[in-house]
Amino acid sequence: MTNPTTSAKAPPPTKHQLAIMIWLAVFPTLVVINLVLGEWLGTLTPVLRTFILATIAVPIVIYGLMPQLHRARVRLMTRRSSAKQ
Template sequence: MSVMSTDSITAPAPAAPSAHRRALLTWLAVYPTITAAFVLLGPYLGHLPLPLRTLVMTALVVPVVSYALMPLLLKAERKFARRQGRRK
């Protein structure tokens, strides 16, 4: 007789948002982050060549969006989707 460990029981993964919602969530994270980065760092980076400015901006923006903003937005989207499901 085998005993099933509770470690092997996992909750089902939440459904991923549609491609349209993911695109919207990504835009909601990227646009304000890039805008803020340009406002804050633009005066300091303006003298650099465009490829170097782009490198610095993306080196800062991508981690902020990937590790901070997208998880928050995806969590909010899951809560929103659950509420919408209950209303139907």
């Protein structure tokens, strides 16, 4: 759960911040999935391989990693703004 007073201090992420957060979530997720399932995925057609990767990676990123990255960003933003005061 987020603290309403903490959330109010941090504005929504900019396009650039969001792009970095998405990259930080997607790249390692795809690397791990490829390392774990790479041999098996290599036997599949590119479309099926991509479908399986997306089916596994999207929920991990959206429900697991992005909320954590948003919380980390809020902590950084509020820490930064409180240090300026």
